[in-house]
Amino acid sequence: MAKKAYRKVAGGVVAARGFRCAGASGGLKTRPGALDVGIIVSDTPAVAAAMFTTNKFQAASVVLNREKIKERLTRGIVVNAGNANACTGRRGMADARRMTALAAKLAGVPAKTFLNASTGIIGRPLPMEKIEKGIRLAAASLGNTAKHGDDFSNAIMTTDTVKKTVAVEFMIGKTPVRIGGSCKGSGMIAPNMATMLCFLTTDAAISKPMLQKALQEAVGRTFNCITVDGDCSTNDTVAILANGAAGNVKITQLGAGWRAFRDALAHVAAELARKIVLDGEGATRFVEVRVVGAKTTSDAERVATKIANSPLVKCAINGGDPNWGRIVCAAGYAGAVVKPELTRLWINGVKLFAGGMPAKVTPSRLAACMKPKEIFIRLDLGIGKGEKRVWTCDFSREYVAINADYHT
Amino acid sequence: MAKKAYRKVAGGVVAARGFRCAGASGGLKTRPGALDVGIIVSDTPAVAAAMFTTNKFQAASVVLNREKIKERLTRGIVVNAGNANACTGRRGMADARRMTALAAKLAGVPAKTFLNASTGIIGRPLPMEKIEKGIRLAAASLGNTAKHGDDFSNAIMTTDTVKKTVAVEFMIGKTPVRIGGSCKGSGMIAPNMATMLCFLTTDAAISKPMLQKALQEAVGRTFNCITVDGDCSTNDTVAILANGAAGNVKITQLGAGWRAFRDALAHVAAELARKIVLDGEGATRFVEVRVVGAKTTSDAERVATKIANSPLVKCAINGGDPNWGRIVCAAGYAGAVVKPELTRLWINGVKLFAGGMPAKVTPSRLAACMKPKEIFIRLDLGIGKGEKRVWTCDFSREYVAINADYHT
Numbered sequence A, B: 001m002a003k004k005a006y007r008k009v010a011g012g013v014v015a016a017r018g019f020r021c022a023g024a025s026g027g028l029k030t031r032p033g034a035l036d037v038g039i040i041v042s043d044t045p046a047v048a049a050a051m052f053t054t055n056k057f058q059a060a061s062v063v064l065n066r067e068k069i070k071e072r073l074t075r076g077i078v079v080n081a082g083n084a085n086a087c088t089g090r091r092g093m094a095d096a097r098r099m100t101a102l103a104a105k106l107a108g109v110p111a112k113t114f115l116n117a118s119t120g121i122i123g124r125p126l127p128m129e130k131i132e133k134g135i136r137l138a139a140a141s142l143g144n145t146a147k148h149g150d151d152f153s154n155a156i157m158t159t160d161t162v163k164k165t166v167a168v169e170f171m172i173g174k175t176p177v178r179i180g181g182s183c184k185g186s187g188m189i190a191p192n193m194a195t196m197l198c199f200l201t202t203d204a205a206i207s208k209p210m211l212q213k214a215l216q217e218a219v220g221r222t223f224n225c226i227t228v229d230g231d232c233s234t235n236d237t238v239a240i241l242a243n244g245a246a247g248n249v250k251i252t253q254l255g256a257g258w259r260a261f262r263d264a265l266a267h268v269a270a271e272l273a274r275k276i277v278l279d280g281e282g283a284t285r286f287v288e289v290r291v292v293g294a295k296t297t298s299d300a301e302r303v304a305t306k307i308a309n310s311p312l313v314k315c316a317i318n319g320g321d322p323n324w325g326r327i328v329c330a331a332g333y334a335g336a337v338v339k340p341e342l343t344r345l346w347i348n349g350v351k352l353f354a355g356g357m358p359a360k361v362t363p364s365r366l367a368a369c370m371k372p373k374e375i376f377i378r379l380d381l382g383i384g385k386g387e388k389r390v391w392t393c394d395f396s397r398e399y400v401a402i403n404a405d406y407h408t
Helices: A060-068 A089-107 A128-139 A146-155 A208-220 A256-278 A297-309 A311-318 A325-332 A363-369 A397-405 B060-068 B089-107 B128-139 B146-155 B208-220 B256-278 B297-309 B311-318 B325-332 B363-369 B397-405
Strands: A019-024 A037-052 A074-083 A114-121 A164-172 A175-184 A197-202 A237-242 A286-294 A344-347 A350-354 A374-380 A386-393 B019-024 B037-052 B074-083 B114-121 B164-172 B175-184 B197-202 B237-242 B286-294 B344-347 B350-354 B374-380 B386-393
Touching: A019 A128, A019 A146, A037 A060, A037 A089, A037 A128, A037 A146, A037 A197, A037 A208, A060 A089, A060 A114, A060 A237, A074 A089, A074 A128, A074 A197, A074 A237, A089 A114, A089 A128, A114 A197, A114 A237, A146 A164, A146 A175, A164 A256, A175 A256, A197 A256, A208 A237, A208 A256, A256 A286, A256 A386, A286 A297, A297 A311, A297 A325, A297 A374, A297 A386, A311 A325, A311 B397, A325 A344, A325 A374, A350 A363, A397 B397, B019 B128, B019 B146, B037 B060, B037 B089, B037 B128, B037 B146, B037 B197, B037 B208, B060 B089, B060 B114, B060 B237, B074 B089, B074 B128, B074 B197, B074 B237, B089 B114, B089 B128, B114 B197, B114 B237, B146 B164, B146 B175, B164 B256, B175 B256, B197 B256, B208 B237, B208 B256, B256 B286, B256 B386, B286 B297, B297 B311, B297 B325, B297 B374, B297 B386, B311 B325, B325 B344, B325 B374, B350 B363
Parallel strands: A074 A114, A197 A237, A286 A374, B074 B114, B197 B237, B286 B374
Antiparallel strands: A019 A037, A037 A074, A037 A237, A164 A175, A175 A197, A286 A386, A344 A350, A344 A374, B019 B037, B037 B074, B037 B237, B164 B175, B175 B197, B286 B386, B344 B350, B344 B374
16 A cells, blocks of 8 residues: 555544534533534435444444445434443344434434444443433534534543544545544553444545445554454444545546545544554553564464563553563464574564574663654564564553543 | 362471472572572482473473473472573573582482473573572572471562462371472463462372373363463473372372372362462452353353453453453453353352343442452353353552563
8 A cells, every 4th residue: 555645634524525523412421511422414325334343242333233334325323422332132222223213313314324333331221311312412513614523523432532533635536535534442452342433434436335345455454453353342333434525536446546545545544543552541652563474464463463462561561661571472372383493573673582582782772672652563483474563552550540440 | 179178287398298498599689688599309209290381482491391301200490580591592591401400419419300490581691690699508408397488489489479388288098198389470360471380299109190190180270270271471380299208009090099189289289379360460359250151162261261361351350340341242252152142141149141131230239249359250151061260360550560660
């Protein structure tokens, strides 16, 4: 995928033409007045694509969306934070349907054209009175200013400490096209499981199959680097609406136009993924683990994941401590083909381990390599061509505080 | 395995007749005078059995012991804390050999009859001057009092906050026999990887093959419940010496005598494993995760491990928070066959989830189930007969503090 500079624009999910959104407070979050219900509406029928969690316990919204995403046209998405509506059985399904039906009705579009998503505590029924209050308030305040985009972003946050929104403009042929997005998520880039939601909008004219293909490639290279291997929550969802308002020649097959779109989408997704990592619960450092030379891609994934998820590695990075033995050790128990004498390790470009023993490095270089706020770990297994890149963050006292005190 | 009451006796690794031990300070630990080298010697030739880490990066001591354990007779073990002598290449192997040769020489026995073990930082050469100083001091102070046993236990500790030692007396036929042990380990029962070392001694008369079989069964039901599925360090070692000083009819085949021995050994191992869990770095609670009804044993292991290793679950337990959704969610991404509608969850006997939705439980019972210092999680997948029990602890701010500040 070519690296390009994209022109950033304001507005997040309403940067693209023909979209309105809002965030409102239904009272699901405990802080009075906190925004917790968000709505996105496309002024004209759009096509949608989405990817969902692979967790066996799927939230009601995910079950519902898997059906609704098959519809030819989509008009909007309604989201709540504070309650995941997961593990809630038949009642949860009915609540999810009521939630989308109300949002669709207030937006004046058919219920079947509305998607929904939820994030928050698992196993509690949705407080429908609060949900409905939030939906009514949000539907009454839809708009397309930057403030509207920010409100939507704020409404989908849980333990996130900052809202996460990006939008860019780029050219498809001679037509300027926009893609914008907003996401929430922090914990899951730590070892696992807190919900990641991402909502993208574009005014590109593109067919539904081409949109789905672009989304899959963009997510595979970005969000899937942070939500690793099925260690995902009950609610994880990435969805995109494309309404064609830009007026470009419609993308209906692979080619230059599709690639330009996919690259821009991957860029937006990468920016959002990076924001999630940097907002990891209690995170103080950004960490990239790149495993190369593995026998297979799945071996590379196993090793990269074990390193990225090792609390001991993450604590060492938090302490700024070049305790590379923990990295090598994590590689050793990943269940991959690993030969100590062929394995080489670098942290921020400093070679630390090769030939089965520590590399020669001065104590000052050793200490310095773990000091930056961005840590690049490169592990070459020296066996084959399998590669995997994973992004993560360090593990801090604050992570525990956040997750021990996030009470049900 | 029958549950029996065993008579506890003092002395740890020197509770059994015919063993001497010592702990001394070589200066490997930074605190002046801290014990960091330990030796166990059998007065007469003993047979030995051992189990080692499956990590691909094996410490020099592990590589060496895998050879030495094949010897017919064993006389002793020398251990150091503060340096793991792992990822140290040829020099590490030579150092491990020098360490055992010196200890054996000072004990007046052949080098090939001495085992060794190391624990501490990975990737640093052993400071041989300190090691040798510690070995000389320890060898000069061997004895069989409870104080000697305590010194040995203290000498093998790293981030452990308490020494861990157990010894029992039981009957084989009409002969009283003793098994004692000492272990170190804390971090690995958290998600993974800190070293677990366990040294056991017995005065039972038993053949080497019968000893190995008893050790494997005892470890499989105890230590393997805490060091799960290959998530083990470069140095993990469990070793036992049996010198026959009790004078029982020698155990050379399966039968009542062997079962009595194996049960007692499993009891000692369980007590030690429990002490490790309770001394988990920063741990405040003991947690048992029992998965039943899985399609296969390996499915049960996957699910139990994911739950036990989930930082979100462990943080919730630390906070005394009955956030059972995190447990169910972890089961959902374990890669096992899981059917939400068949899955049932109990915490400390309170049913929380069944039939795809929350069980009816009063808020006070819900809150109360997560309050005890011992948390028993039971997850029935309702599919097959696969079972697995895993012991772990909660995850606290102190865990991060310990591991961020444990500097190289």
